[in-house]
Amino acid sequence: MKRLFVIATLLGAAPALADEGMWTYNNFPAAKVKEKYGFEPTQEWLDKVRLSSVRLAGGCSASFVSPDGLVMTNHHCARGCIEQLSTAKKDYIANGFYAKTQAEEKQCPAMEINQLESITDVTDTLGKATQGMSGKQYADTLKAKMSELEQACSAGDAKVRCDVVTLYQGGKYNLYKYRRFQDVRLVMAPEHAIAFFGGDPDNFEFPRYDLDVSFVRVYQDGKPANTKDTYFKWSEHGAKEGELTFVSGNPGRTSRGLSISELEFQRDVVLPKTLIYLSEMRGMVTEFQRRGPEQKRISNNMLFGVENAIKAMKGRHEALVDKNFFAQKVAAEQELRKKVDANPEMKKKYGAAWDEIAKAEEQLAHVRKELGYMEQGQGLSATTFQIARTLVRAAEELPKENGQRLREFNQAGLPALKAQLFSPAPIYPELEIARLTFGLTKMREELGADHPFVKKVLGKDSPATLATRVVKGTKLIDVKARQALFDGGKAAVDASKDPMIALAKLVDPDARAVRKNVEENIEAVVRKNSELIAKAKFEVYGTNQYPDATFSPRVSYGSVKGYMEDGKQVAPITQMAGTFERHTGEDPFALPKSWLKAQNILDGKTGMNFVTTNDIIGGNSGSPMINKDGEIVGLVFDGNIQSLGGEYGFDESVNRTVAVHSDAIIEALQKIYGATRVLEELRPGSTKVPPVKANPAG
Incomplete structure (x- = not known):
């Protein structure tokens, strides 16, 4: 596996180069993005993105995609819920799930969704509390002070979660205040065969042909949550080659700053x-x-x-x-x-x-x-x-x-x-x-x-x-x-x-x-x-750096771009027609019957999956891929094989984020699954056009 890492990126030794970095919302390099891409995200833009993005407490990312609490994430992120709701007679993993009415949405037994409401720097508070300490005294005092800050922040409200987040290996500490949603209900999930098409052989590979998507909904007081001011609208046209992209999610962990x-x-x-x-x-x-x-x-x-x-x-x-x-x-x-x-x-x-x-x-x-x-x-x-x-x-x-x-x-x-x-x-x-x-x-x-x-x-x-x-x-x-x-x-x-x-x-x-x-x-x-x-790094190289990932909300930037592998150019976008070309009829390359039935009515030129230079790591699964207008152009579900070394460094020439194309999601919802209720939420008015029905002989 070829890796050519730039030395300055390896330990945060200098300001990050290229499209590198999983940046916190209170330290985003907006000027650098403008210099390279001609667009400068404002703090207002960043705040809207932060509030529209959410975290699955079990270890994935997601986003609000309608004013009525509809949440989009990966199928593999919702697998736990889908499996828990399944039985031997109703296997939603194998056969998929779609709630045709709100009453049919099924509550996930163990899913919690968190929305980051505010960030407070508490570095000085913790620094003063532990000054001059070491060993047991340092550990006990730090733990106690963190708990004190978190308790004061949540104030006994069960709908609030507060975490002191360690950044820069302890160089900084931020207090993150989340809004908790615990009534989460499954709305739609495709069959496992297409959500993980290619199985383990295709995992962390590209080209890919997956519809790794699912939709859930958050409820409050028994009703769909009102998210009219904090959701991503759907782009009219999905991601295009060369387009500026942003990923807002919760990268789990990187070790770029370790000794x-x-x-x-x-x-x-x-x-x-x-x-x-x-x-x-x-x-x-x-x-x-x-x-x-x-x-x-x-x-x-x-x-x-x-x-x-x-x-x-x-x-x-x-x-x-x-x-x-x-x-x-x-x-x-x-x-x-x-x-x-x-x-x-x-x-x-x-x-x-x-x-x-x-x-x-x-x-x-x-x-x-x-x-x-x-x-x-x-x-x-x-x-x-x-x-x-x-x-x-x-x-x-x-x-x-x-x-x-x-x-x-x-x-x-x-x-x-x-x-x-x-x-x-x-x-x-x-x-x-x-x-x-x-x-x-x-x-x-x-x-x-x-x-x-x-x-x-x-x-x-x-x-x-x-x-x-x-x-x-x-x-x-x-x-x-x-x-x-x-x-x-x-x-x-x-x-x-x-x-x-x-x-x-x-x-x-x-x-x-x-x-x-x-x-x-x-x-x-x-x-x-x-x-x-x-602190030594701050003194030597300044503070214009990003911290290692900690499964806390971050945003990265990049563009839709292919790469070279084994001397060959890898195109950045696959098409839906390629999904059928990859079908063999044997697992893990066996398409579900719903797809085979609809093949003749699908637009084979529709974008299926694509890659970008955004810097991500495990935990970013389910992250929204958005354009400069804050619109959904894709759904992150993987990285390529070269990106696995991203735990320790980043190489823009080959490290790639892999996403489901937003057009593929719409095409599948409309022509394969007939999920008009979801489609109407994503693109209001779109269902006024008579739905295309699959040809049974197709």
């Missing part, structure tokens, strides 16, 4: 181990699917996620093992350290930061396995166990002062935690047993049969025996049982005979101890010294 010691740990330890774990998990899920059609249905979403993660991790690893690329990362860090060392005052303040992080990474290497298998869910991986742990910890944490709790139990985050805990999303015991058996087997393999924690968990049982016993014996699949334990607090949890609760209580002291050690002696050191490095 070399942190990157080495990722390259040599984390990524290789994660790839092995995921590959073995793929084997487990694949075997589970062979048990029968129902087993395949209930585990399809898990397999999709695992396969997607494997491909993404491979791309990241390939970037870090590229010698030329890594040498540039090293050179960028050395250049900054040289400038710091040349200034006595700066050297005194910042000079030791890199070495302190390196020492912390060495400590992390020694406890990585225990952290993963005891605390982070690699071993105790079942949904019912995670529910049990939440209940056990809630009983311990909630009586404490807000600032003393584990971060996930702070007052501002409780509404979101409870929404997940009491979600009616279905849990399948057979799949739970398979997952937990796999996790426990890996735990014994990685930690060793003689490890005290392994002995404590398994006792005389095999992984399969223990998993079967606790899953079959638990009542936590019942939401009412969870609610009773949560409401009953510590007394109810202590008295519970539920085997999954008993398992969670058994392991919690060990898991907490590992977590406490990592937070106070490793993460606190990394955070504090990363903050110092960020």
Whole structure:
């Protein structure tokens, strides 16, 4: 995989070049966009885009596309909801879903949508609170102050979510205030066969031919939310080659600002181990699917996620093992350290930061396995166990002062935690047993049969025996049982005979101890010294930089543009006719019957998918692609294979965002699905024209 990264972009060492950067809304390079593209976004324009864009709390992006709360996102972002609403008799993943009336819209069991209402810089407040501190004192004080700010911001309102967002590895902190929508209902989703056409072979590739789209609606007080002032209108004509484009979304995470010691740990330890774990998990899920059609249905979403993660991790690893690329990362860090060392005052303040992080990474290497298998869910991986742990910890944490709790139990985050805990999303015991058996087997393999924690968990049982016993014996699949334990607090949890609760209580002291050690002696050191490095960068290179992604709202800019691959020019836009040319009749290149039936009436020249130079990363899935007028021209759903190294750097010559063309969405809604109700919301008045009907003989 060819990568030619510009050295200045690698560590935020200088103002970003080209169309690089996932920028915050309060630090967007509008003048730079004007210089290159002749259009300067105003703050008013940016505010409208921010309010029209939303975040799926589970890990994707989306946008309002009508005045009545209609939200557009990817099919793969709504898969959880679609699968949870499906049954063996009504498989909406395989067959698609369309609510012909508002009354037929189905509530998603576990989906939450967040709209960013305001941003407040709280860097000075946190800096003063932690000044001169280190280690446990620094970690405790920072955690407590963050919780205090978040609680004051949300003010006990369950419809508000507030997060202190760490930017520039701690160089800045912003307080983000979100409006929460928890009544989210499925409106339309196509069949999986077209939403993920090409399957894993085409994943992170281009040319592509996917209709990776779905529509949901947010409700307030039982009625569609009023979003008449905060939605994107649909463009009359979709994206054109060379057109300026903006992506507004929530990139999950980038690591462009990490130190070399942190990157080495990722390259040599984390990524290789994660790839092995995921590959073995793929084997487990694949075997589970062979048990029968129902087993395949209930585990399809898990397999999709695992396969997607494997491909993404491979791309990241390939970037870090590229010698030329890594040498540039090293050179960028050395250049900054040289400038710091040349200034006595700066050297005194910042000079030791890199070495302190390196020492912390060495400590992390020694406890990585225990952290993963005891605390982070690699071993105790079942949904019912995670529910049990939440209940056990809630009983311990909630009586404490807000600032003393584990971060996930702070007052501002409780509404979101409870929404997940009491979600009616279905849990399948057979799949739970398979997952937990796999996790426990890996735990014994990685930690060793003689490890005290392994002995404590398994006792005389095999992984399969223990998993079967606790899953079959638990009542936590019942939401009412969870609610009773949560409401009953510590007394109810202590008295519970539920085997999954008993398992969670058994392991919690060990898991907490590992977590406490990592937070106070490793993460606190990394955070504090990363903050110092960020300040050093500000002093040397200025503040005209973008921060690493943190699954918080960002906006990027670029243009519709092809690229060279293996000496050949890749055109930027595919056409709908190419979808049928790619059809083989065998998965994953088998089009659904609805598409084959409509082939003769579709305009084959309609844009299907396209690529742009916008800088994105995982989490941007579902982001709106808009033009300078703030109109929808596409829907982001992927990056090309070269973009997977975007975790660590950006190369405009080959890194590309992949999007569904807005014209393809309209063509499909009108001619394939007859989704006139959705079409009318996107383009009012468009349904006055008699709909074209598919020719059954087509």
